[in-house]
Amino acid sequence: MPNALPFKRLTTNSTEWITVYIEGQPVKIRQGDSAAAAVLVAGLQPSRTTVVSGSGRAPYCMMGVCFECLLKIDGVENVQGCMTPACDGMQIVSQQQARQLNRTDFSDSDLSSANLSNKNLTDKKNEDPSV
Amino acid sequence: MTQFSTDSQRRADVCVLGGGIVGLAVALGLQRNGLSVTILDEGDSALRASRGNFGLVWVQGKGDTLPEYAAISRLSAQLWANHAQQLKDATGIDVQLQQRGGLFLCLSEPELRERQAMLTRMRVAAGGDYPFETLDLQQLREFIPEAGPEVAGATWGPEDGHLNPLLYLRAMTEHFLQRGGKIDNSGKISRIEPTDSGFTLTSDAGQWHGDQVVLAAGLGNRDLAPQVGLSAPLVPNRGQVLICERVKPFLNYPTGHVRQTNEGTLQLGDSKEDVGFDPGTTTDVIAKIAHRASQMFPLLRDVRLIRAWGALRVMTPDGYPLYEASKQYPGAYLVTCHSGVTLGALHEGPIADWIASDRTELPLEVFNAKRFTL
């Protein structure tokens, strides 16, 4: 739960305001804020715990260098918060140590669905890599 | 840094050239035999196959055309538990050895059949004593439920395993120093001269003297071996390995291409490339490794790659090790292979004993370099 003193907003140029959810709580932020900035606005610190010792960390460099702002964003773990623009409705929670992979358990019954997802994969591969 | 200035400090019963996994294991075994050992090593930017290692203690499929190699690989795997325990007792470092069996996944039916046939041949050559099983996809999923639908099946080797190669390197280094061994990494040895009482070794940083000398310098052996009447026809073979972020444990067994370390890191390997002395990484090979790994385990698609590295394997023309004593200059030995982890326990044990006593029950005559000139 957000518990730290929040960063404060100065008077800004007009823009859209959006709502993100930090650990489930709605927080109004400015369009263009990064997910890491949103965490500081909400006062969610620490915003992650480390894989080695479980100690608490929070955004440090804000420019993609330090990887301290890793967050779970919209269900995806270990996302670099400072490099991720926030968008309306985004769900942001703290990253707890090592990430958990979403297991794909292919039991016999869903072999067909597994084949299906594999087909999607092939389709993606054939897309023209437009630059 | 230890400074070696006086003559007495620059003498040892045995000088081991190379402080990688091979050199350290042999050096530990020589110390166990009561010998004083000095390791002569290069600095930070050496090629270092030991630091680019996949960490498998692997038996299945090794030595398909040379039963003696299959035999020593298995012997080493059997000696490994004891080797790991001794390192732990001495240094407190757990090298995370796990020998609960390993899997080799095949992506097509023909590949699986071919592999099964090869392992069957090896079983025959071993007189029937060569444990393995062939698994179809459904059977494989009992071991690893995440195996993808493109996998045809796998072979299971109950004697296979893995460990953390960096901790292994560190544990051996600590144990070697604890026992009073010396490591001089001030420079590459450029000259070995046989003398009346042994060998004089020269680097930019000075000279060393050893009654015996063991060449365990990986690719560096190429230039060193001829100086003591041996030959080391080695070529570099690049392997690239992908290292991913740590994830919570899901892969309970090592596989030939993907393994998860105790820390949660995923390693994806590896390539076999003949590119000379270039240990770099290349995008096309990285992409192929990633593609194959995600065919085997589709859930890996979401995992982030943190880094990749290339390292140079130390390969003989037939891929098998060289273990040879110099006839021309008694006291000089050559020990080189590309499976330093699997063979680590063998090197610390019977191989070191052979060098210490000049006697062995191992069939080492098949591992000398004459096989390349016949």
Add this chain to the structure above:
Amino acid sequence: MNIPVYDLVIIGAGPAGMSAAATASSHGLKIVILDEQTAPGGQIYRSISNPAIADENILGADYYHGRSLLTAMRYANVDYLPGSIVWAVSPDLSISFSRAGKSSQIKAKKLLIATGAQERPVPFPGWTLPGVLTCGAAQILLKSSGLTPAAPLILAGSGPLLLLIAAQLNRAGVEIEAILDTTPKGRYLKSLRYLPAALRNLPLLIKGVGLLVELKRSGIRYVNNVSQLKALPGSNQLLSKLQYSVDNRIETSSCTTLLVHQGVVPNVQLTRALQLEHQWDELQQCWKPSLDSWGESSQAGIFVAGDSGGIAGARAAEYMGELTAQRIAQQLGKLNKESLLKQTAKAGRLLYQQQAIRPFLDAMYQPADEFLKPSDETLVCRCEEVTAGQIRGMVAQGCTGPNQTKAFSRAGMGPCQGRLCGLTVAQIIADERKVPVKDVGYYKIRSPIKPLTIGEIADLAE
């Protein structure tokens, strides 16, 4: 797969990248900019296309100068690809980059690396606590979001950016508890010999003095000769107190946010991965790629401009970008040597003026030893949580360089890929071995230079 080919690929859209793009496009080159950020400006002109703060006095005129670069870039014929993370460059100049979760490849005839600087890692006990941020981070939050740090707020460190961010926050009405200047005693004297050369850039010197006067007038407590920084946690794992020493006296202050700064260093991740030649800059205490006077590296066709080629500041980066782009155009046959010299004369003069002040600033603000070679208890590798003491122990065991300590301790193996520990580890090893840092070297950096998913890479395989 048909890979698009560009005359010039520019990595980074800071001052060097923006000005290079504008210049090169005037010669009709086919250009693409791959920018990690979502909008042009780099870090120094971050969000310049859409500044967050209404009051332009807060950031000051130097920031809004970026608009001129932005305008020039907009009028130029350039493909601009924001949100593009370059993760590999092959020696044949094939570039792999990730954009919106998908990787693509393009090929360059000439490559310009303009990836800028990163803040020098500032290790001290407690620097990993939530609440400790870099001064650069605070400035980014200010520029892109108009956000200011929670009080009580302390700034600690050394260098022009420390003073600038203090002034900007002060103008924004943020209460600053104290500025703790860690510049060691005697630095002012040491830097004096470089002052005559620095006078060639009088306007910048005057600006610097102006900042000091502004801060003095603000009444913010300014403490000189600070050392032995130590951040202490409260009961909730967050920064709560800052302990420091001044004149051999230990002081403690309550502190919710601590902004630290010890200068900036070139971002060498890509130039290292390309195995370009690098040199150690003793005055700046950092590595930089070896470049000729046009910014061309040890590999023909690969150029570096701006702070990623050596720290010289935003204006120097702008002029260097222009020079480099002209040289590239000349190499591609768009102008002859004579017109090259003519067309670059002005930028060359301006660049020289900018560079003239650096030795003075670098000598004055060289970090104190405690940040270069921190105490044993200090974490140096934040990712793998390895302390300075552990690194020293490994040197005693015979590790001679950072690649060996990496193998022994995992320092440098985490997601930041050594960006936050590489310099420190090398400094510690050099100090223990009593050899120069240049003899110790740096991590071997390999692609990918940014993490990306296995699926994304796998899709590149045919």
